[in-house]
Amino acid sequence: MTSRSDAPAVKAALKTQAVETPSWAYGNSGTRFKVFAQPGVPRTPQEKLDDAARVHEHTGVAPTVALHIPWDKVDDYGALATYAKERGVRLGTINSNVFQDDDYKLGSVCHPDAAVRRKAVAHLLECVDIMDATGSRDLKLWFSDGTNYPGQDDIRSRQDRLAEALAAVYERLGDDQRMLLEYKFFEPAFYTTDVPDWGTAYAHCLKLGDKAQVVVDTGHHAPGTNIEFIVALLLREGKLGGFDFNSRFYADDDLMVGAADPFQLFRIMYEVIRGGGLASDVAFMLDQCHNIEAKIPAIIRSVMNVQEATAKALLVDGTALAEAQVSGDVLAANAVLMDAYNTDVRPLLAEVREEIGIDPDPIAAYHRSGWAQKITEERVGGTQAGWGA
């Protein structure tokens, strides 16, 4: 950990942080009540990459883009990777989708029918093929599997089926590839969910091996859950693969990260730094939907929110904190954290941006760039992000 006077080290750490943006955040999205279409949204995976390249250009720290298959289905993933590279970004995590087919009404990899399970596993294996073509390191697995009523299916058998499917996919991973298992406590299933919490994800990943890691989506916990504790614990066990960042007021709201509770984001980033997770393989991904706000500036804002929380966490005076903790000075220890949290880090981040040769105000720079006008004129009939498509 750095001390407060260690500005060059703080700046260096901020320059190396990378935030992955999700392809689906660039498309139209909404709730089950209404999708409000926006002018200029991407019509193709390539156009999503064009937009992601703007986010990277203006923030300097968003070099990769997560894909969601089949929302981003193309014939040639190698060509898509080249397309991304030519625009200064790379393809990142491959997100699987075994939740939108009619076949998955009773589940995917946990479905009672072996034929449906085979179909789901085939999709997951296809995602690894795609990773081979794109050069992606991570496969993100989220299962909507679960039940709605007590007795609907056997909880233990479903865990057995899950373990079997995960093992098949794990086997297929290359040496440099990982699987990130995401948990979510409810929705769309309302009684049991087959991967509802970090403990379940951790237990499966532990059995599978080093290439299986847990991903923490910040919107996937019961209200009041201490997410930073989970982060600290998973990092300590070497099992934190990454984050799906977003914020929530109620459930899986998928709002801009740091919007609902910037203090929580700071506490999470503090534990990341404390556990050595900043300069490691932990993936910092966004998983958001911009239902009513303009998408590209919202994603830029989200990246900046992650940076601000990170900067504040880097400013925690580790020496003073340790002294206060050892001496049992509860108030002094808390004050050290709050001092860092209450620091206005925007001037520091503006300097960081100038030092890497970008505009100190990414949102203003985006608005000045004319990109929004250009895509509004050129793109007619943008697609939905995938939800409800």
Ligand code: PSV
């Ligand atoms: C599920 O709610 C989830 O968080 C998973 O990561 C999905 O893949 C993603 O949403 C899609 O937005």
Ligand code: MN
């Ligand atoms: Mn997620």
Ligand code: MN
């Ligand atoms: Mn979610």
